[in-house]
Amino acid sequence: MSARGSDVGWAAGLTLLLAAWNDLLVPRLPRRAYAPANATAAVALLAAARARGTSWSELGLDPRRLASGARYGGTCAAVVGAGYAAALALPALRPLLADARVTGLGRRELAERVLVRIPVGTVLWEEVAFRGVLPPALHRVLPRRAADAAAAALFGLWHVAPTLEGLALNGVGTGPARRAGLVAACLGTAAVDVLFTGLRRRSGSLLAPALVHLAANDLGTVAAAAAGRRDRE
Template sequence: MHVRPPAGRRVLVLAASSVLFLSAWNNVVVTRLPGYPGSYVAANLAATAALLVAARAGGLSWAELGLARHRLGAGLRWGGACAAVVAGGYAVGLAVPALRPLLADARVAGLDAPGIAYQVLVRIPLGTVLWEEVAFRGVLLGALARLLPASRAAAVSAAVFGIWHVRPTLSAVAANDLADGPVRTAVLVLLGCLATAVAGGLFAWLRLRSGSLLAPTLLHLATNSLGILAAAAAHRLG
């Protein structure tokens, strides 16, 4: 007869395996999948579903995952307010000519209108934001919160979120020609990952404060999707 492991052990295995899996996925795995970058959205959606199944099998409730329906209102209020602040910041950056270069991104400069629309409406919401929020502020944070105090759980999830961004930060540094040697590149990647870890801490705090995954999702979506639109506008305004 099959004996199911104790709930505490299952959550520990879920948390540990999630840390290892997420540390590798964005830096090594996804770029090596067949059809990349075209497979990016489909692969991340499949990974989202698989991780949710694993979390439920590991004993996490919908509330622990930030997906309780009765917390949607709080998530909307917190996330909507934060998204409005981000939108205001981008608007100020575009209105002040001296700030526009800070918004520019060479990876956006070459995109046409359909390319921008795909990024803003498909790739970022489904391939990036949904996956990262479910993975980090849903499953990983939910599992860690069973094992650690909330503040430590948030800190660990934020640290893994920083590690997750090693490859994307390296790509951004190269695309924008920000470094002229390996030492400067390493420093910029480290700083970029530290910045995303801080952002991950903010997202985790929003998730815990609101009780809903919707709050960090709205902030994350505003930061990334509006960031693409702001970058495109900055290039066109000069």
């Protein structure tokens, strides 16, 4: 196979894998397997990319760019944290934090989600896949704008199954509200990919979007739990 054909095959196979992973495979896994399976997949994907000659710099893992990644990511993560703190402090905004997936969690379950499930099962895997391995694979076979658009669309579709689960648990299981919520979530996460990809590109490090991603998910979970407890008091 020619180098061009090999690049096309790699990009296509990677796209198909990611299209199926979160919406078809993960919902069939036992809950306890989520973090180990996704962490293993992240390591395997990195190994495959390196075996194909993708550099550490292309993957966003050049050690020389860690300081830049920490600076950009830390600044943006602080903004995210300030936003959650403001929403939690203001009664008018607190309902926006409500999430039935979090409200009923005990302390141990909440700690497991914040310390393991989100950092390892979600942030590590998604950042490696979507901001590390996928961009250089797509850029070798598509113009930059088309590659970025394809990655953003794929990241939006990646969230179909978890969005449907979240809507159902929050009492939006059928009808137009469900469809509107699903479309909004997919478009929103596609936009997030554009933002995270820009942050990764500007900083030169995967650490930047990973820090923001971790802050958004972890602090969002803690804020939702805190808002739920305040509402019950």
